[in-house]
Amino acid sequence: MEVGSETTPNKWDVEIFAKKGFINFGLKELLRYKDLLFLFIKRDFISLYKQTILGPLWVVIQPILTTLTFTVIFGNIAKIGTNGIPQILFYLSGITIWSYFSDCVTKTSETFSQNQNIFNKVYFPRLIVPLSIIFTNLIKFFFQFLIFIAVYLYYVFFTDFEAGLNSSILLLPVLIFIMMAAGLGIGLIISSLTVKYRDLKFLIQFGIQLAMYATPIVYPLNMVPEKYKWIIMANPMTSVIETFKFTFFDQNASFELSGLIYSFVISILLLLAGMSVFNRVERSFIDTI
Amino acid sequence: MGRIALKTSNLSKQYRLGQVGTGTISHDLNRFFSKLRGKEDPYLQVTGLNDRSVKNDSDYIWALKDVSFEVEEGDVLGIIGKNGAGKSTLLKLLSRITSPTQGSIQYNGRITSLLEVGTGFHQELTGRENIYLNGAILGMSKKEISKNLDEIISFSGCSKYIDTPVKRYSSGMIVRLGFSVAAHLESEMLIVDEVLAVGDVEFQKKCIGKMQDISGTGRTVLFVSHNMNSVEQLCNKAILLENGTIVSEGKTTDIIREYQASNVVENYKLNKNKQNQSAYFEEIEARHEGSKLIISAQVISQESIRNLTCGFLLKDNWNQKVGTIFERINLDQTKNKVEVVIDISNLLAGSYQIDGSLFVPKVINYEYIENGVSIEINNGNSNIYEGQNIGAMKLNAKWSVN
Known part of the structure; x- marks a missing residue:
């Protein structure tokens, strides 16, 4: 058989080379596997409630217990102020947002180690797995958000707390987008790095915990000394949480459009960087794991 | 062309x-x-x-x-x-x-690869759900799977249990279901x-x-x-x-x-470090001379071991076990040479695999080398049904036709 004979087609459907560009994310192929994405989301959700006794209740128990703990420790023992917002509401709002973000980061960062067996046997765009995690968590977030709304309504109707729901609620989709993009981006970067430098794995649990304290969750932003404020503001999640609080508590929280735009840009950059490194690593990670 | x-x-x-x-x-x-x-x-x-x-x-x-x-x-x-x-x-x-x-x-x-059947099956999902999941992992769209669903289910022979979680399936059923999905791919x-x-x-x-x-x-x-x-x-x-x-x-x-x-023959040679294992094979070699198959092995032991059983399992081309030979041996030195001569005059010609094992029955398994040696046996007992699985032995028999 001679190479280049007349029957050789000039155009191939798939071409695999030793080197691949930084920007080629294979989005078209990703689209072809959208059914797989939905099935993974379904699988994760089904297995979430089939394996535990309390099942889907865990989704709401977790933020409620954390909120109560924070209320006792930070609110009543450490007596950190909440800008006049009821303590429970104040902590719950931060926790709802943060737990989505931190779950996304920790879960997606395990993409390669958790799916070794499948990745070793079948090819599909690996990005499907972290994407499915982001969306599965979004369902969880939705339920936790409902809990927040329920508690919020309780405070509005049954206490003298004056709610300040305002038009920035229209920004909610933007906030969710930033959470998803930043969570996915950072998760992808970490997952790619852990393939090679495995000890990073141990840092994540610890690191995400630390990062929580660099986000205005247990304290209001205006309590941060001017000197350190830039650190807190550099965190892309800060503006998300502040905007969220501004939406529901109005004058009791600070909202800056510039901060939100900053978070938006950073989260997109993180996402692009994450996809780019992930894209490089996915091609040969099976050789190193 | x-x-x-x-x-x-x-x-x-x-x-x-x-x-x-x-x-x-x-x-x-x-x-x-x-x-x-x-x-x-x-x-x-x-x-x-x-x-x-x-x-x-x-x-x-x-x-x-x-x-x-x-x-x-x-x-x-x-x-x-x-x-x-x-x-x-x-x-x-x-x-x-x-x-x-x-x-x-x-x-x-599209290329679909079947390096394993049932990749990505999830224990908690039903057979039907797993068909969709597995099919999608292998690159099919939901539409394509739905189109072939009935055929997949009937080919697998699992239609009775199709809405039962896969964790209740036997391993054979899982394999059948997995192959069935793969066989109906449209790539x-x-x-x-x-x-x-x-x-x-x-x-x-x-x-x-x-x-x-x-x-x-x-x-x-x-x-x-x-x-x-x-x-x-x-x-x-x-x-x-x-x-x-x-x-x-x-x-x-x-x-x-x-x-x-x-x-003709591919012998086993240790290719990783097993220093922390008390007993292991360094080498297993096989050769065949006429109607004799000679297996010789180099056994390393880190300590003196009494009553160790050394066994070899012969398997045919269909992965069927032909027979096992074993013997109790005492290992007194670090390097021990074990040799066994097997009469294979009844064996049919063909390719065979040999597993090697070292163990003390019911106490400890030191080593099991699967398919350590492959050998082609050409002893004149030609398999006239070449290509058919008719067993590995030519049984000693006397015929009479009246």
């Missing part, structure tokens, strides 16, 4: 030997600096070919080197070679599980790796039949197997791999003959 469906050019894959994970940062830095200076990757130059019997000084090895071939539409190509010849690496590259170090692969349509090309070795005999037959159907519909199949009978039955072309390169390609029967001639 048909259209070319798949083409590889100079396909090469390099692996790193030894402890992966140590020194990678320094190697990475080294790579990075030579890249900065515009030099070639320093680790690409020092590699040896993939030959396990020659000890190599280099840490890197070419599992595949400059493999170029073309497959026409509708071809069923058999890929054969000894263990470690690069078959699995080639499959992994073709099915995009890992990417080549050098060279390229080009193809048309243009199929890569199959010895999955046929699993399941019961009846189902194996069904699988071979299904594979023949698939190739009959003009789809391209790449098939890797140790079982020369199935390769011969299924494939119209074959390539023979040795040490990561193609030694020959052509008509299946010719290639198989060449392979069997080159593959």
Whole structure:
């Protein structure tokens, strides 16, 4: 058989080379596997409630217990102020947002180690797995958000707390987008790095915990000394949480459009960087794991 | 000549030997600096070919080197070679599980690879849900799966349990369901790796039949197997791999003959460090002289062990156990040579595999080497039903016809 004979087609459907560009994310192929994405989301959700006794209740128990703990420790023992917002509401709002973000980061960062067996046997765009995690968590977030709304309504109707729901609620989709993009981006970067430098794995649990304290969750932003404020503001999640609080508590929280735009840009950059490194690593990670 | 469906050019894959994970940062830095200076990757130059019997000084090895071939539409190509010849690496590259170090692969349509059946099955999901999940993992759309759903279920023979979680299934049922999904894929090309070795005999037959159907519909199949009978039955072309390169390609029967001639015996040689194991095989060798099969093994023991059982299991080409021989031995020194002579005058000619084991019954298993030695036995007892599984023994018999 001679190479280049007349029957050789000039155009191939798939071409695999030793080197691949930084920007080629294979989005078209990703689209072809959208059914797989939905099935993974379904699988994760089904297995979430089939394996535990309390099942889907865990989704709401977790933020409620954390909120109560924070209320006792930070609110009543450490007596950190909440800008006049009821303590429970104040902590719950931060926790709802943060737990989505931190779950996304920790879960997606395990993409390669958790799916070794499948990745070793079948090819599909690996990005499907972290994407499915982001969306599965979004369902969880939705339920936790409902809990927040329920508690919020309780405070509005049954206490003298004056709610300040305002038009920035229209920004909610933007906030969710930033959470998803930043969570996915950072998760992808970490997952790619852990393939090679495995000890990073141990840092994540610890690191995400630390990062929580660099986000205005247990304290209001205006309590941060001017000197350190830039650190807190550099965190892309800060503006998300502040905007969220501004939406529901109005004058009791600070909202800056510039901060939100900053978070938006950073989260997109993180996402692009994450996809780019992930894209490089996915091609040969099976050789190193 | 048909259209070319798949083409590889100079396909090469390099692996790193030894402890992966140590020194990678320094190697990475080294790579990075030579890249900065515009030099070639320093680790690409020092590699040896993939030959396990020659000890190599280099840490890197070419599992595949400059493999170029073309497959026409509708071809069923058999890929054969000894263990470690690069078959699995080639499959992994073709099915995009890992990417080549050098060279390229080009193809048309979709490739589905079956390196395992039932990949991604989830225990908590029902059979039906798993069909969708598994099908989607293998690259089918929901629509395509729904279209073939009834056929998949009836082919698997699991229709009664299809809405039961897979965790209640027997392992045989899972395999059947997995193969059934795979067999109904609508991709243009199929890569199959010895999955046929699993399941019961009846189902194996069904699988071979299904594979023949698939190739009959003009789809391209790449098939890797140790079982020369199935390769011969299924494939119209074959390539023979040795040490990561193609030694020959052509008509299946010719290639198989060449392979069997080159593959008279493949012995076991220790290739990893087992210093912390009290007893292990350093070498297992087999040779056959007329009606005698001689297995000799080098057993290393770190301590003196009494009443250790050394056993060898002989298996035929169909992976059927032919028989086991074992003996209690005492290991008093570090290196012990064990030799056993087996009368094989009743054995049919063909290829056989030998497992080796070291254990103290009901106390401890030191070692089990599966398929450590492959040997071609040519003792004159020709198997007149060549290609058929008729057992491995020629029984001593007296006939009388009145």
